[in-house]
Amino acid sequence: MATWTRHELETAYPDNTVSIQVDDEITVMTSEEWSAWIDQQVGTEKPEEEPTP
Amino acid sequence: MATNWPNSVQTFTNPTAGSALNSPSHADQHITVNDTVEALQQYAGLVLVAAHQVGSGTASLSVNGCFTSTFDCYRIIVGCRDLSNNLIMRMRASGTDDLSASYNYASIGRSSGGSTYTRDSNGNTQFEIIDRNIASSVARHVANFDLWFPAASEQTTMMGNRQTYYSGTNYVSYEMGGTLVTTTQYDGFTLTLGGTFSGTVNVYGYNNG
Numbered sequence: 001m002a003t004w005t006r007h008e009l010e011t012a013y014p015d016n017t018v019s020i021q022v023d024d025e026i027t028v029m030t031s032e033e034w035s036a037w038i039d040q041q042v043g044t045e046k047p048e049e050e051p052t053p
Numbered sequence: 054m055a056t057n058w059p060n061s062v063q064t065f066t067n068p069t070a071g072s073a074l075n076s077p078s079h080a081d082q083h084i085t086v087n088d089t090v091e092a093l094q095q096y097a098g099l100v101l102v103a104a105h106q107v108g109s110g111t112a113s114l115s116v117n118g119c120f121t122s123t124f125d126c127y128r129i130i131v132g133c134r135d136l137s138n139n140l141i142m143r144m145r146a147s148g149t150d151d152l153s154a155s156y157n158y159a160s161i162g163r164s165s166g167g168s169t170y171t172r173d174s175n176g177n178t179q180f181e182i183i184d185r186n187i188a189s190s191v192a193r194h195v196a197n198f199d200l201w202f203p204a205a206s207e208q209t210t211m212m213g214n215r216q217t218y219y220s221g222t223n224y225v226s227y228e229m230g231g232t233l234v235t236t237t238q239y240d241g242f243t244l245t246l247g248g249t250f251s252g253t254v255n256v257y258g259y260n261n262g
Contacts, residue, residue: 004247012137012248013110013248013249017110018110018111018112018249019108019110019111019112020111020112020113020115021105021107021108021111021113021114021115022114022115022117023103023105023115023116023117024105026108026111029112037112040247041247041248044247047137047138047185
């Protein structure tokens with residue numbers, strides 16, 4: 001299964017577009033938080049186009 | 054007059070503008086209303102304890118203070134309008150997620166295209182609530198599940214079902230369950246994923262009566 005690269009993640013989830021919600025309070029990630037969040041996803045499995053039985 | 058609820062629907066005598074305080078009896082009016090309100094609290098089935106709209110681009114939703122000793126069992130409904138990765142859940146106490154490797158879960162699904170899918174894990178750091186494996190989101194992904202004893206000093210058990218979409222004709226219906234083997238008293242939870250989602254998340258308590 002393919003895995004995420006940093007460039008793919010940055011394209012899919014640009015800075016200033018990802019937020020954290022606690023109850024009804026929504027906070028857009030700072031650039032530093034976003035970068036750390038992107039780092040966490042690098043190398044994880046990407047969704048595929050076809051099912052994997 | 055005391056309330057009839059839930060044996061029959063309560064009827065009330067409304068005073069008119071010119072009614073004296075003793076006809077109908079002012080005290081009896083209060084007694085009836087008070088008893089009825091108490092009966093509604095006692096016999097209500099599902100009680101909404103939290104309701105949240107999740108906006109697009111949300112990487113995690115944390116819900117605090119929704120689990121208390123008032124209820125033993127809770128129903129959580131999750132309706133995703135878009136979901137870019139597998140949605141997972143972690144229990145939460147006093148604003149901190151439980152990241153311990155104590156979550157065990159299993160699920161089995163059958164697709165409308167005739168395929169069978171299984172998802173299971175022991176000693177994980179989360180429950181898997183919704184799985185999906187296509188890149189583009191063209192369908193809703195939903196989950197309805199119960200949590201037993203989240204606020205008690207005993208294991209928390211999750212059981213429910215979900216409907217997800219893989220691709221083509223593969224709309225997959227799952228039965229799922231799991232147990233968090235810690236005995237922490239949780240007051241909330243976090244839904245998160247390696248991506249973003251949006252939708253509706255409601256929490257209901259099952260009234261113990």
